Amino acid sequence: MKNVTALLLSLVMVAVLLAGCAGNKNKEPANADPGTSTTNPTNEANVYPENGLSKDEKVTLKMGFWEAGSGRTWMDLAVKKFSEKYPNVNFDITSTPTLSTILEPKIAAGDDNDMFDLFIPNFSAAGQLERLANAGKLEPQDDLWDRDIPGETGKKLRSVISDDAYDTSLSMGFTARVPIAGYTAGLFYDQKLFDEKGWNKNPATWDEFVALLDQIKADGIIPITFPGVYAGYLTDYVFNTIQFDLAKANGTFDTYIKNFRSFTGPQLTTAENKEAWNRLYEFGKKGYFPAGVAALNHTQSQMQVLQHKAALVSTGDWVGNEMKESTPEGFTWGFMAVPASNDANQTVFVNSGVGDTAFVIWKNKPDQNKKWAKEFILSLYDFKIQESIAADAGAFPARLDFGDDPARIAKLQPTQAAVMEYATKHKVQYISYRREFGLTSPEHGQADKLLSELITAAATGKKDPSPVLEEAEKLKQIAIEKDRPKK
Structure with a gap:
């Protein structure tokens, strides 16, 4: 268990996190799709107590999911659980192992209505993430760090993310994405x-x-x-x-x-x-x-x-x-x-990292869409989803406390177990670039x-x-x- 915990504590890595200006006020674009989100005042009795968002307002989140070697079983579970909890939120998902071939033309077209609300940033062009962040295209997610993990009152997201992952997330000036899984x-x-x-x-x-x-x-x-x-x-x-x-x-x-x-x-x-x-x-x-x-x-x-x-x-x-x-x-x-x-x-x-599995949010989207996108990202830290990331995706969950329960450790796939076995026989230090x-x-x-x-x-x-x-x-x-x- 000591070695398992050490490994999980070390999975804090990144491949290209983003930068940009976090201080701009978010405004709903004038050309927002009226069928996607509304801004009618809500009755306080018809809001979700944990986030203050309307139960009545229908929202459809367009997601770009990079379906790499880890598959999409864990994502399907996450969407199912979220939709059951928040029936007013629907998802329009584009899932493909070649997401970059879809993302890059969308970005070049400059049509915010056609762009995904949230997506895994998979690009073929070097530096594309940084360019998007510097251009103010990505929504800051800094507010998520001080949010309670769903179903775990008082346990903040920041408390289950390693210092290195946190520093990485802020290294460009704001949090453009938070780590969901590692490798x-x-x-x-x-x-x-x-x-x-x-x-x-x-x-x-x-x-x-x-x-x-x-x-x-x-x-x-x-x-x-x-x-x-x-x-x-x-x-x-x-x-x-x-x-x-x-x-x-x-x-x-x-x-x-x-x-x-x-x-x-x-x-x-x-x-x-x-x-x-x-x-x-x-x-x-x-x-x-x-x-x-x-x-x-x-x-x-x-x-x-x-x-x-x-x-x-x-x-x-x-x-x-x-x-x-x-x-x-x-x-x-x-x-x-x-x-x-x-x-x-x-x-x-x-070598280890978490950069491949994290979502960014497109900034020029209706405020309600961005708020619900953040709620969905936060929901991915539920242990059921983190367990699916281990068992179905064959990846290391991002939560530091995942290894506290031997039953969760047992859900890791043989390749992760092999890495852990190696770590018991050598003086291993995990490192990101x-x-x-x-x-x-x-x-x-x-x-x-x-x-x-x-x-x-x-x-x-x-x-x-x-x-x-x-x-x-x-x-x-x-x-x-x-x-x-x-x-």
């Missing part, structure tokens, strides 16, 4: 295959890890696979954590992470980051990754592990849920991270494009990463200078 990521594998082959499931040092990969390759199996179509799976979930391992090992972690969060000093050309990329490059030259990896998508790379064509896949703990229909009988997911030094007692960093502000300048996008293209080139042993890191660093520093908030 962990790294290398996942079939424990049964490892047992059959006699492979080391818990390498404690870098040399042991490399020896494992050599043994796997000698047995005629691809050591590590990843989706080259989404090459960031390899860096974000595995190799980018090595820089923190190395900084911890040499006693400079506190300074290193502070500079990382605040964009202070070099970002890509630190000795630690260059060493991480060089190790990836060396693995590429040794043939540790699949031939033709650039053409693989995430499910294809995960299927290689299910079919025992590859031993380890770089992905997130949602893989069990995402691949459940294809998982053969007897397959048991295992997990490992990369121990970057040769100290068997070293701290091993594991959150920053204190976002980068939106073109140079940032150019730098990220260089890095994205570098991943598969390095992983196939075709390109030395050092010159590209130097080039990308120059662009990144220009973006940092442009985008750093002015005091």
